[in-house]
Structures are given as structure tokens and as C-alpha cells.
Amino acid sequence: MSLIKTQKIDKVEIIGDWKTIQVRYLIEIKEDEEIVSSSYHRKTYEISHGLENLPEELQPYATGVWTSELVGQWEEYAAQKAAEQMALDAQQ
Numbered sequence: 104m105s106l107i108k109t110q111k112i113d114k115v116e117i118i119g120d121w122k123t124i125q126v127r128y129l130i131e132i133k134e135d136e137e138i139v140s141s142s143y144h145r146k147t148y149e150i151s152h153g154l155e156n157l158p159e160e161l162q163p164y165a166t167g168v169w170t171s172e173l174v175g176q177w178e179e180y181a182a183q184k185a186a187e188q189m190a191l192d193a194q195q
Contacts, residue, residue: 107133113143115164121177122168124148124161150177 113129125147132140148157150173154165 104135106139109133110144112160115161117164117168121150122173123150124157124164124168126161150174151181 108130110128110130112126114127116125116127117123118125125145128144128146130142130144131138148161148165150169154162154169157165
């Protein structure tokens with residue numbers, strides 16, 4: 104009688120303007136090949152995470168939606184937000 108815990112990708116969704124990758128993992132506990140418990144866990148990966156930092160099985164999803172153009176737009180947006188925050192901090 105041994106317990107085995109497995110985790111596998113159950114669902115992948117691409118959401119929002121910045122094409123955030125939302126992943127639902129299925130976690131199963133099996134005893135002698137029979138499922139005795141299951142649950143879900145969600146994790147999100149944002150464009151700022153970078154392709155090289157994604158799990159290998161998610162990289163094809165990212166390369167399909169995180170285009171060079173989108174990455175460039177995000178970098179401009181992030182730089183603008185950082186400048187705005189610096190200006191706010193300087194006023195305080």
C-alpha cells in the first residue's frame with residue numbers, strides 16, 4: 104500500500120492585454136493506482152516572468168502569444184509606470 108502524488112497540467116488559459124498564462128494543475132493522490140484524493144492548484148505566469156523562466160511544457164504557449172512586439176509594448180509600459188512611480192516618490 105503506497106501513496107503516490109502526481110501533478111499535471113489540466114487547463115491553460117491566456118488572459119488579459121499582456122497575455123498572462125494561467126495554468127490549472129490537477130493534483131491526485133493515488134493508493135494502489137486508485138485515486139483517493141484530488142484537488143486543483145492555479146498558477147499564473149506574466150510576460151515579465153520571461154520565456155526562459157517558464158516550465159518547459161508551457162514555453163510553446165508563451166512563444167505563441169508573447170511576440171517581440173508585445174514584449175516591446177510591455178517594456179515601454181513598465182518603463183512608463185516606473186517613471187510615474189519615481190515622480191510620485193519624489194513628491195513625497
